[in-house]
Amino acid sequence: MSREDSAIGAAPPALAPLIGREAELSALARALDAVERERSTRTVTLVGPPGIGKSRLVREFLERRRQGSAALRVTSGSTGDMASAYGVFTRLLRARFGLSDGMDKDAARAEVRSQVAHVMGDRKVGDVIYFLGQFIGLAFGDSPLTRAVQDDPAQADLIRRAVLKAFLEADAVHGPLCLIFEDLHAAHDDSLALLRYLIEYLTGPVLIVCAARPELLTRQDDWGKVGDRRHVLLELTPLGEAAAAEMARALLAPCAPRGSDDVVIIDVVDVVDVADVADGVDGVDVKRPESQFQPGVPAELVEAACSFANGNPALLEQMVRICHEQGVIEELSPDSAGGPRWRVHLGKLSTARLPMTVEDAVNVRLAALDHDGRQLLEQAATIGPVFWSGALFVLGRAGSQAPDLWGEEQSDKDLDRINAALRSLCDRGYLRKQSESSFAGSDEYVFVHAKEREALQKRMSAAAQRRYHHAIAEWLEQQVAVRASEELLAELATHRERIGDAVRAGLSLLDAGDVARGRYSNAKAAEYYARGLSLLGDAHVARRIDALHDYGDVLQLAGRIDDALAAFREMLTLAYRLDNRRKGGAAHNRIGRLYRDSGSLDEAGKHLTTALRLFEGARDERGIASTIDDIGKLHWLRGEYQEALKWLRDALARRERMGDRRSIALSLNNLGLALQDSGEFKQALNTFERSLAIRREISDLLGVVMSLNNLGMIAQDQRDHRHALELFEEALEVARQVGDRNRTALILTNIGGTLYRSGDPDEAVRVLQQAEELCDELGDRLGLAEARRALGKAYMLRGDLEKARDSISRAVDLFASVRSKVHLGIALRTLGEITAAGGWGSAHTKSARAYFARSVSIFEETGNELELARTFQAYARFLTTDRSFVANMAARREAVAMNEKAEAIFARLKVTSVRLEDEPTLPTGPPGQSVPTKSSVSASPGRSPAPEEPSFPNPGRASTSS
Secondary structure, eight states, rough: OOOOGGGGGGSSSOOSSSSSSSHHHHHHHHHHHHHHHHOEEEEEEEEETTTTHHHHHHHHHHHHHHTTTTTOOEEEEOSSSSTTTTTTHHHHHHHHTTTTOOOHHHHHHHHHHHHHHHHHHHHHHHHHHHHHHHHOOOOOOOOOOHHHHHHOOHHHHHHHHOOOOOHHHHHHHSOOOOEEEOOOOGGGGGHHHHHHHHHOOSSSSSSEEEEEEEEHHHTTGGGGTTGGGEEEEEOOOOOOHHHHHHHHHHTTTTGSSBTBBOOOOOOSSSSEEEEHTTTOOOTTTTTGGGGEEEESHHHHHHHHHHHHHTOHHHHHHHHHHHHHTTEEEEEEOTTTTTTOOOEEOOOGTTSOOOOOOHHHHHHHHHOOOOOHHHHHHHHHHHHSSSSHHHHHHHHHTHHHHHOSSSSHHHHHHHHHHEEEHHHHHHTTTTTTESSOOTTSOOOEEEEHHHHHHHHHHHOOOOOOOOOOOOHHHHHHHOGGGGGOOHHHHHHHHHHHHTTTTTHHHHHHHHHHHHHHHHHTHHHHHHHHHHHHHHHHHHSSSHHHHHHHHHHHHHHTTTTOHHHHHHHHHHHHHHHHHHHHHHHHHHHHHHHHHHHHTTTTTHHHHHHHHHHHHHHHTTOOHHHHHHHHHHHHHHHHTTTTTHHHHHHHHHHHHHHHHHHHHHHHHHHHHHHHHHHTTTTTTHHHHHHHHHHHHHHHHHOOOOHHHHHHHHHHHHHHHHHHHHHHHHHHHHHHHHHHTOOOOHHHHHHHHHHHHHHHHHHOHHHHHHHHHHHHHHHHHHOOOHHHHHHHHHHHHHHHTTHHHHHHHHHHHHHHHHHHHTTTTHHHHHHHHHHHHHHHHHHHOOEEEEEEHHHHHHHHHHHHHHHHHHHHHHHHHHHHHHHHGGGTTTOOHHHHHHHHHHHHHHHHHHHOOOOOOOOOOOOOOOSSSSSSSSOOOOOOOOOOBBBOTTTTTTOBBBBBOOOOOO
């Protein structure tokens, strides 16, 4: 049984058959049949409370299918009690590669490389082992691909999961796989997101079996819908009365006679076998009537067990164990076949302290411990749900004086004593030894049930706990493996915090955040950074500066813009106090980007200009190039294309001198956008194609998606809708290949825009509804608003004004909620046009004017001339075509003035499309170096067709990354 399925303690040897689960076994069998017959992936999720038998069900199923599916290879992974971001995959892959406890790192790397080469052939083994190694804690050398994504945690994470998917699919070619994921209710969100991706997109003969408590469905209420028809969710309920009684009788079978010469006598005093009667056992009346001789399991025991367990198989097993410990059942010598024989003392049943609740069972179990056993478990409970024999060895010596001569014999004796005690506690069901350990030379154990550990902790004095925590922290501190493990660093921080050492606890948590961020576990990293910075207080300013940058980075990736801004501002303050210009430049740069992305262009310009000045003072060439590129993008957003081209070309030249191909491709992409919007379509096309070629060469898959998207926007500008759709479809295929659902939603939105521009609003609605659903599922409010804005246009073009009104109204609300001024201004313009078209009935004039006026005000406030010109154009069209203004000369003069302003802008500018991409800027090493980071930019306003065709902007939103 798994840790959680054993409920309160390990059961006696499994004697009972699996009972009452035939329907679930059949569902698993059907799924495996489909895997083998159709060579396609299937998933079965088993959900039920602790002890209900999830792991037993899986084990029984695999045992039954072993002969019929001899080629099926089974690999298991469990979240474990110290769940790292990808803990369940760590255990799964280590088991897959056969990496043993304490295995030499070089030997482990050689084994992984050999097996991956066998599975993948010559398909970029170096890339595969690099990314798989991050799951299992093994570092491999980098490659052109891995170097290309080192500065982009989000892209690296997407590529890593695509690599894992490709490896599993290639592995399944050699024979069907069964992947078992246990304890998923305790898995980190990053693990669940990766597993969802595999359930949805994995192909080939793979059976995925998931087991979890009901909390999983509370955390992810749509879990059963992932993978659609390829996924079956089974909820395991308690056994019925008849099935529970049958299982109880099977568990108590050693109490029953098994042959003609083996008869059990039951009375109110004792139950013995006939051999003991013949020997004259005290208290047994051998002359009683034959009716007192019972041929089966005592009904009283069955009833007591069933009453306590309430249909839970693990609790039935636990009740049998407690009957042993309370003397109701006595172990006898084995029978002639070696099977167990038990004597039942029914007279003790009424006086025994049998549990009525799970809490009672815990107390009964702990009361059965002797002093040494209880002390050892108390020490283990202080370490945590997972603990190590080496730590217990150190705890046993806490406060001791060294002998005059420290001999190996004493150490061996102490270790043997501890190991013997641990084996005994495992045999009695308190603990379970793990198959592998985090520390070489030290065995790893877990508590079978958390409630026993919690009860032990409550019984300890505060002084004893503090003494134990101090010794454990010192032991962990000297273990080399701790530095590379986020969960072990967090464990170390916990012990330091509990002895009052907040500063060192904070430093450990910041280290844990760095490890998690290095593994692209951004949500987990944010948790560690927040706790670590809080504990650190005002100490270690230099360390806090770096942590604040990384914290702001992962917050921005999570869409927590206000929190990210606060982190970067605090970073700026600390850098200012130390006169650290390079870090101050990085802080100003990130603040500038955040303002730019929210539409506050003037504020963005102030911070980016300051960042450039600070980087120049620090002679940080990479920071200078990145900030120059950012300033070029700012001019681009303002529609100042000639100025943008000057800055962007400067950034490109600097990056070419540095030789960073990924940054070169990024600059080419940004330069292409400015050329495109300057009307230089031929140069833009050439520049995009150069960027795409580099990105293909270095396997920058997300860059490939965006380059294809931008080429599609050029085709759309040139009214070549067929070619635009071809490019978008290719981009969509790559986005789905790497599992980037955000970019998938973006491309779907752009496809929808192309469809309604090409005169197919019905198909546009269908595609845009897919984008809307995906963005809603992802929680991407900005993308959702873009999709709904495009839906408003598509509905309007097919004459469905009521749905058009509803879609654009909801888009406006979303844009307002995310405080994106540029998007809100565009949405209000669209709302004005739908209102003018009759979306609100005939009494629409006043509302339409109000929407247009608010849009104008927003773009004047933000200094976005391009979008201001578009709004002037749409507003003027309304004033000249609406029947309410036919005889209104003032309105006509107002329209003429607006058109003149718009034409003045359009005389030097053309419309725009996709937001440019960002480059990381924070240097932490020597001058000229910087740490990997990512800037995730919120969506920019979409592209419009050429100004002579006034219409709604096409949602060309892109969440870009460096």
